[in-house]
Amino acid sequence: MSKLMRKFLLAVVAPLLVMGSLSFILTAVLVNRFAEDERYSQLAREANIIQEAIDGNQPLPRDIQGFITIDGQTQRLGGRGPQPVNLPALEKLQQQDVIDVQNQRLLTYQLKEGDTVITTIRNAPLASSALNGVYLAIGVALLVTLLLATGLAYYMGRQFTRPIVNLRSVAQQIGAGKKSVPLPERPNDEVGELIAAVDEMQEQLLQKETLQKSFIAGITHDLRTPLAIIRNETEALAAGVIPLDELPDVTDSIIEETDRLGLLIDETLVYSKLAGGMMPLERIETRLDDLVFDTVGRLEATFEKEGVALVAEAVPVTRRVDRHMFERVLVNFLMNAHAAAPPDSRVIIRLTETELTVEDAGRGVPESDRATIWDLYVKQDGSSGHGLGLAISRLILDSHELVYGVRTSPQGGACFFIRL
Numbered sequence: 345m346s347k348l349m350r351k352f353l354l355a356v357v358a359p360l361l362v363m364g365s366l367s368f369i370l371t372a373v374l375v376n377r378f379a380e381d382e383r384y385s386q387l388a389r390e391a392n393i394i395q396e397a398i399d400g401n402q403p404l405p406r407d408i409q410g411f412i413t414i415d416g417q418t419q420r421l422g423g424r425g426p427q428p429v430n431l432p433a434l435e436k437l438q439q440q441d442v443i444d445v446q447n448q449r450l451l452t453y454q455l456k457e458g459d460t461v462i463t464t465i466r467n468a469p470l471a472s473s474a475l476n477g478v479y480l481a482i483g484v485a486l487l488v489t490l491l492l493a494t495g496l497a498y499y500m501g502r503q504f505t506r507p508i509v510n511l512r513s514v515a516q517q518i519g520a521g522k523k524s525v526p527l528p529e530r531p532n533d534e535v536g537e538l539i540a541a542v543d544e545m546q547e548q549l550l551q552k553e554t555l556q557k558s559f560i561a562g563i564t565h566d567l568r569t570p571l572a573i574i575r576n577e578t579e580a581l582a583a584g585v586i587p588l589d590e591l592p593d594v595t596d597s598i599i600e601e602t603d604r605l606g607l608l609i610d611e612t613l614v615y616s617k618l619a620g621g622m623m624p625l626e627r628i629e630t631r632l633d634d635l636v637f638d639t640v641g642r643l644e645a646t647f648e649k650e651g652v653a654l655v656a657e658a659v660p661v662t663r664r665v666d667r668h669m670f671e672r673v674l675v676n677f678l679m680n681a682h683a684a685a686p687p688d689s690r691v692i693i694r695l696t697e698t699e700l701t702v703e704d705a706g707r708g709v710p711e712s713d714r715a716t717i718w719d720l721y722v723k724q725d726g727s728s729g730h731g732l733g734l735a736i737s738r739l740i741l742d743s744h745e746l747v748y749g750v751r752t753s754p755q756g757g758a759c760f761f762i763r764l
Contacts, residue, residue: 356497357490364486371482379469380451384440387453387464394421394462395455410464434463442468507535511542518546552719566608570601611732618739625666625743632764633658635667636695639674643682651687654678658695663764669740676733677702677760684757692755700762703753714750 390408397404404412410421411434418434434454437443441452449468454461510528517525527543577594580586586594617623640656647654674693681691684706691704709717718738741748746762753759 357494360490360493364490368482368486376469383451383466383469384453387440387451387466388455390464391453391455391462394464395457395460398460408464409466410462413461413463415459434461437463507539511539514542518542518549523550563608563612567605570604573601574598611736615732615736615739618736618743625669627664627666627744629662630665630667630670632661632663632665632670632700633695635671636674636693636700639671639678640693643675643678647682647691650682650685652682652685653690654682655690655692656694657692659697661695661697661764665744666740670744673737673740673762674702676737680733680760681706681758690755698764700764701753701759702761703755703759704757705753705755706757708752708756708758709750717750 390405390410393405394408394410394412396402398412404421406421408421412419412421413434437452437454439454441454443450443452443465450465451468453464455464456462507528514525514527525546527539527546577586577598581591581594614623636656636658640654644654678691678693681702681704685691685704686706689705691702694701694703718734738748741762746764748760748762750758750760
């Protein structure tokens with residue numbers, strides 16, 4: 345039996361046991377109270393019978409247990425007839441009272457008529473064997489009910505815990521690296537939703553693995569290409585086969601490919617440090633409008649080369665951000681817009697009190713991709729990047745606890761936004 349099953353049974357059976365025990369005790373008390381009332385009524389009738397026998401000068405009944413006191417003399421009734429006894433405690437009894445004699449609980453009833461006091465006695469109900477059958481029946485009913493409830497709880501518990509236990513096995517197989525593990529049947533409840541979540545997680549893991557392989561293949565190619573160019577041109581330089589008038593072009597090419605390798609390595613290291621929490625943010629009060637205009641001023645010439653106008657619209661806004669990291673996000677958004685924007689179009693960066701947006705007139709981002717483009721290794725169609733830029737931006741914006749996303753811009757392209 346699984347631990348979850350034991351907890352489920354304990355959660356069901358324990359309250360039933362407590363309620364059953366309390367019900368048994370309460371029933372026993374109520375039955376005993378009712379029996380006591382009936383017993384006192386019987387004692388009163390027996391006392392009246394004795395009184396009528398005395399008034400009619402008839403023999404006293406021998407089947408009634410009790411005492412009769414006349415002129416201070418007490419006699420015991422029942423058994424072999426009246427017997428003299430000395431019981432001063434009888435004088436202290438109330439009309440209906442309880443006494444203990446030889447560890448027995450007795451009920452008493454006194455009927456006073458002048459100098460005559462008639463005291464009838466009988467065993468208390470709880471001490472009576474007549475109620476043992478009632479208590480036994482209640483106890484048996486309680487036990488049978490508890491057994492039936494336990495059996496039903498066990499059956500229901502197995503139906504409830506089986507998919508969870510099976511799901512644990514599925515999780516262990518997924519953790520061991522097994523792919524496409526069959527999932528248990530989904531009930532129409534929260535457990536079914538949990539199984540659906542695990543199924544979605546499994547699909548995402550497969551997608552991540554596919555993307556990771558694609559990224560490794562892509563980054564390997566991107567590393568190999570500049571390395572091959574650098575090696576070939578360096579070997580040509582070493583062999584002296586390059587004319588002197590071509591040396592500046594060759595050296596510029598080597599520097600360009602080296603910068604490309606450096607950028608790729610830098611982005612990979614930045615992502616690794618941000619994801620591992622090894623790059624703490626230095627938040628300071630920053631004029632975001634100044635940051636926007638400075639960034640646009642540095643990139644404006646790059647946009648103009650492609651015939652794309654870079655337009656900035658900003659109002660004064662101050663926020664506590666890491667200036668260097670926030671600028672990195674802006675540059676990434678703007679360069680993505682630059683890559684997507686068609687010639688003779690505009691890329692607009694707009695800053696208001698509540699939002700910063702970068703919009704272009706390109707093809708936009710399909711709604712189905714708007715949640716995944718922020719993941720590592722994911723690249724938009726036609727992108728020349730490595731799938732690191734937006735992943736780094738996501739980590740930076742998450743660390744600033746800002747809401748961000750992408751929607752359709754008024755120009756029909758993509759509009760990346762950051763809510764401030």
